[in-house]
Amino acid sequence: MKMNTIELPPPVPDESESLRQYRKLLEKREAEAAKAARSLPDSLPLVLEIGCGHGHFLTSVAEKDPSRYYVGIDVAQGRIQRARRKTTLRDIPNLEFHLADARLFLSFLKPKQCSQIFVLFPDPFPKEKQKKHRLMQGEFLQTCHRILNTDGYLFFRTDVFDYFQEVLAWMEQNRDLFEPVSSEIWPAAETTVFENRAQKVHSQVFRRK
Numbered sequence: 484m485k486m487n488t489i490e491l492p493p494p495v496p497d498e499s500e501s502l503r504q505y506r507k508l509l510e511k512r513e514a515e516a517a518k519a520a521r522s523l524p525d526s527l528p529l530v531l532e533i534g535c536g537h538g539h540f541l542t543s544v545a546e547k548d549p550s551r552y553y554v555g556i557d558v559a560q561g562r563i564q565r566a567r568r569k570t571t572l573r574d575i576p577n578l579e580f581h582l583a584d585a586r587l588f589l590s591f592l593k594p595k596q597c598s599q600i601f602v603l604f605p606d607p608f609p610k611e612k613q614k615k616h617r618l619m620q621g622e623f624l625q626t627c628h629r630i631l632n633t634d635g636y637l638f639f640r641t642d643v644f645d646y647f648q649e650v651l652a653w654m655e656q657n658r659d660l661f662e663p664v665s666s667e668i669w670p671a672a673e674t675t676v677f678e679n680r681a682q683k684v685h686s687q688v689f690r691r692k
């Protein structure tokens with residue numbers, strides 16, 4: 484006698500399965516960040532751009548300055564893909580881009596490994612309830628201090644005045660870590676994509692003590 488066979492739909496992953504996959508992806512990203520951070524060359528002073536977007540700024544700066552090694556980091560995959568295309572097309576050997584959460588990537592760097600860090604127009608999180616997600620806050624700024632060499636520079640630029648004031652206030656309370664210095668030493672005239680859209684910009688350079 485012929486048995487009726489029932490076509491079953493493919494199994495729908497239950498919550499624990501999607502969680503497992505998510506954890507696996509996080510572990511993969513973490514391993515990639517660790518590998519990339521640990522394999523950076525130490526023959527040239529290291530310059531980081533955190534939240535580099537499509538890499539416009541860093542690409543033009545790196546192309547003009549072969550005396551330093553430039554690394555751009557961003558969490559957005561599409562942006563990093565576009566940034567990497569620029570390095571390949573223009574053949575810039577002292578530049579690389581990595582897909583990573585900057586906080587994770589920086590945790591794999593050695594103390595005093597960097598000479599400069601740029602944070603240009605970080606996500607503003609303007610609403611009161613969201614401000615806790617801003618990048619330029621205590622733990623991140625302490626990490627910047629750990630990885631910058633003595634007399635290294637942190638370059639910060641934003642179009643959000645209260646974010647700017649918040650960072651200045653943190654720096655004022657942590658004068659043993661950083662001191663504000665004249666923005667005249669800003670090393671590059673290149674602007675970023677967000678800078679081109681901004682009405683007013685606020686910049687400050689901090690020297691690591």
Ligand SMILES: C[S@@+](CC[C@H](N)C(=O)[O-])C[C@H]1O[C@@H](n2cnc3c(N)ncnc32)[C@H](O)[C@@H]1O
Nearest residue numbers: 534536557558559584585603604606675676677
């Ligand atoms: C407002 S955009 C500015 C992009 C670029 N700096 C500019 O000025 O045109 C902020 C960028 O920071 C990235 N970003 C936000 N949080 C980040 C994090 N924790 N680690 C790395 N990148 C981050 C976003 O994906 C985005 O590309």
